[in-house]
Amino acid sequence: xxxxxxxxxxxxxxxxxxxxxxxxxxxxxxxxxxxxxxxxxxxxxxxxxxxxxxxxxxxxxxxxxxxxxxxxxxxxxxxxxxxxxxxxxxxxxxxxxxxxxxxxxxxxxxxxxxxxxxxxxxxxxxxxxxxxxxxxxxxxxxxxxxxxxxxxxxxxxxxxxxxxxxxxxxxxxxxxxxxxxxxxxxxxxxxxxxxxxxxxxxxxxxxxxxxxxxxxxxxxxxxxxxxxxxxxxxxxxxxxxxxxxxxxxxxxxxxxxxxxxxxxxxxxxxxxxxxxxxxxxxxxxxxxxxxxxxxxxxxxxxxxxxxxxxxxxxxxxxxxxxxxxxxxxxxxxxxxxxxxxxxxxxxxxxxxxxxxxxxxxxxxxxxxxxxxxxxxxxxxxxxxxxxxxxxx
Numbered sequence: 001x002x003x004x005x006x007x008x009x010x011x012x013x014x015x016x017x018x019x020x021x022x023x024x025x026x027x028x029x030x031x032x033x034x035x036x037x038x039x040x041x042x043x044x045x046x047x048x049x050x051x052x053x054x055x056x057x058x059x060x061x062x063x064x065x066x067x068x069x070x071x072x073x074x075x076x077x078x079x080x081x082x083x084x085x086x087x088x089x090x091x092x093x094x095x096x097x098x099x100x101x102x103x104x105x106x107x108x109x110x111x112x113x114x115x116x117x118x119x120x121x122x123x124x125x126x127x128x129x130x131x132x133x134x135x136x137x138x139x140x141x142x143x144x145x146x147x148x149x150x151x152x153x154x155x156x157x158x159x160x161x162x163x164x165x166x167x168x169x170x171x172x173x174x175x176x177x178x179x180x181x182x183x184x185x186x187x188x189x190x191x192x193x194x195x196x197x198x199x200x201x202x203x204x205x206x207x208x209x210x211x212x213x214x215x216x217x218x219x220x221x222x223x224x225x226x227x228x229x230x231x232x233x234x235x236x237x238x239x240x241x242x243x244x245x246x247x248x249x250x251x252x253x254x255x256x257x258x259x260x261x262x263x264x265x266x267x268x269x270x271x272x273x274x275x276x277x278x279x280x281x282x283x284x285x286x287x288x289x290x291x292x293x294x295x296x297x298x299x300x301x302x303x304x305x306x307x308x309x310x311x312x313x314x315x316x317x318x319x320x321x322x323x324x325x326x327x328x329x330x331x332x333x334x335x336x337x338x339x340x341x342x343x344x345x346x347x348x349x350x351x352x353x354x355x356x357x358x359x360x361x362x363x364x365x366x367x368x369x370x371x372x373x374x375x376x377x378x379x380x381x382x383x384x385x386x387x388x389x390x391x392x
Contacts, residue, residue, distance in 0.1 A: 038085055043335065043348070044381045047374050050347035051081055052090070054369075059093030060122040064352060065343055065368035068123050072098075072116050072137035076144040077375035077386070083148045084382055091148055095157055098141065101127060106163050111170045111178045112195035114163075116141060129193040135171055138164050139209030143386060146216050150390035168210045169223045173202070186230035186246070201247040204234045205255050208262050208387075215389040240270050253278040253294045253310045257317040261387045264320065271317055271326075282306045284354040285366040289336040291354060306354040308337055309373040316380050331380060338377075341369055349374035 039045035054061050061078055063070040075094050082090035098116060105127065106114045115133030120126070142164045145157050170177060171187040179188060179198060187207050189199035211227045214220040234242050241251040242259050253274050260269040278294040278301050293311030295301035312334050319327035337354050341347045349369030357363035379386060 040381060043338065044378065046346065046348040047338070047350075047377055048081070048085060050341055050344060050349045050369060050374060051078060051378075052087075053341070053344035053347050054371075055090060055093065056122055056125075057093075058125050059095075059097040060120055060125060061371050062122050062368075063372075064364045064370045065341065066364045067362075067368065068121055069128070070120050070122055070371065071118055072120070072134075073118075073140045074371040074375075075120070076137075076140035077372045079144040080147055080384075080386055081375045081378050083144070083151055084378065084384055088148070088152060091144075092156075095145065095148065095160075097125070099157065099160055102160055102163065105133075106167070108195065110195065111167065112191045112198065114167050114170075115190065116164075117193055127193075131193055132190050132199070133193065133195070134190040135168060135187045135206035136203065136209045139168060139206065139213040142168070142213040143209070143390075146213065146390040146392070147386070147388075149392045150216075153392065165214060165217050165220060168214060169220060171210075172223065172226065174226070184230055184233065185226035186233075187227065189245075201245050202230070203245040204231060204242045205244070205258060207231055207234075208255075208258055212262050212387040212389070216392060235268070239273070240268060241273055242269075250298055252297050253307070254296060254313055257310070257314045258387070260317045261313075261320055261385055266321055271314065271321065271323075274314055277301070278310075280304060280306055282355045284337045284351075285357070285363070286339045286351055287337050291333045291336045293330065293333055293354065303356065305356040305358075307352070308334060308350050308354050309352050309370065309376065311354075312350065312373060312376040312380060316376060316385065319380060319383060320385050327380075334377070339367075339369065342367075350377055 061070050063074050079091045079094040105116050108114050115138050117127040117131050118134050118137050119128035119131035121128060142161060145161050172185050173181050173183060173188060174185050175183050186202040187210050189201050189203050189206060191198050207227050207230055211224055214224050236243060242255055243249045244252060244255060256269055256274055260271060274294055280295055280301060281290060281292040282304060283290050293306045294314055295305055296307040296310045300307060311330060315327055315330045315334060338348050338350055341349065350373035351366050351368060352370035352373050353365045355366060357366045
């Protein structure tokens with residue numbers, strides 16, 4: 001039988017149409033292809049929606065609901081959240097805010113007059129000049145920028161990134177630097193906002209942060225090596241832990257978890273140290289449920305105060321170590337403390353502290369959703385290590 005050209009065309013177009021219909025149905029029915037699949041469940045989705053609902057037009061957040069203050073560290077974790085979920089414009093709002101403040105906060109000729117300030121006022125968008133220029137907060141902002149560039153390839157923030165990286169290197173106690181003293185090559189804590197007073201101590205946590213933040217900068221490799229040597233002097237082999245810094249010999253739970261996440265060395269930084277020294281069970285003030293987690297400092301443990309921000313970070317460490325049983329257990333315990341927002345109905349998140357507010361007259365740390373606790377929760381749900389050595 002002879003097939004006419006028109007019949008042949010109709011046959012081909014008919015088959016193509018059926019194939020198209022099949023793929024449309026497949027993409028609509030398959031959860032992997034749905035926009036909703038970036039969320040494993042409604043808990044994760046509701047926490048992310050809190051970030052969407054809570055961000056100001058200028059990019060800022062309340063650090064905890066009901067508080068007109070937010071740290072550079074918290075904003076960095078929020079930027080990482082938006083980058084992680086592919087909402088790049090949201091992350092750019094935060095970075096653009098800091099870009100607008102760079103001249104004001106990085107224009108000083110002295111090291112002491114540079115560095116982004118720790119605290120911001122979301123209501124006004126202004127920096128709090130009574131806060132400090134911390135190495136740690138600046139390092140976290142640089143880590144967030146590193147992550148963003150690794151995902152987008154943008155060069156928009158390169159100058160600001162170089163400014164932060166250069167300032168971190170200048171903060172070394174190293175011969176030839178403006179703030180040379182002992183020559184141990186550790187990074188100083190930071191300065192008061194006005195730059196008049198230097199904090200005469202070095203933080204292991206701040207040095208860990210800077211070590212991670214400088215990883216993509218190949219020209220800073222020698223500085224990273226010197227920071228690592230300093231951190232080795234802060235290590236106590238017999239107890240397998242880092243001391244808080246040059247002036248405090250104790251260890252806090254966050255520091256031990258972060259040390260593991262940076263170096264991924266389970267023998268040198270065992271997470272069992274945390275279970276032995278900081279694990280406790282309490283009733284959460286906001287949710288009313290009994291949960292098991294971790295205190296922050298030894299004195300918090302003695303007082304029976306459970307820090308949710310530290311607990312979820314420790315979950316991240318167990319997950320990164322591949323210990324699914326413990327990661328799942330402590331994650332389930334942490335989720336018992338998730339609460340609904342008092343400002344954005346239908347959205348949820350974690351407070352910073354489970355019980356025993358540090359400020360009895362303003363218990364927002366136990367009853368208000370906290371930016372970085374909730375950010376770390378989303379990091380855990382996505383299996384994301386914010387200390388990763390991002391490449392670009």
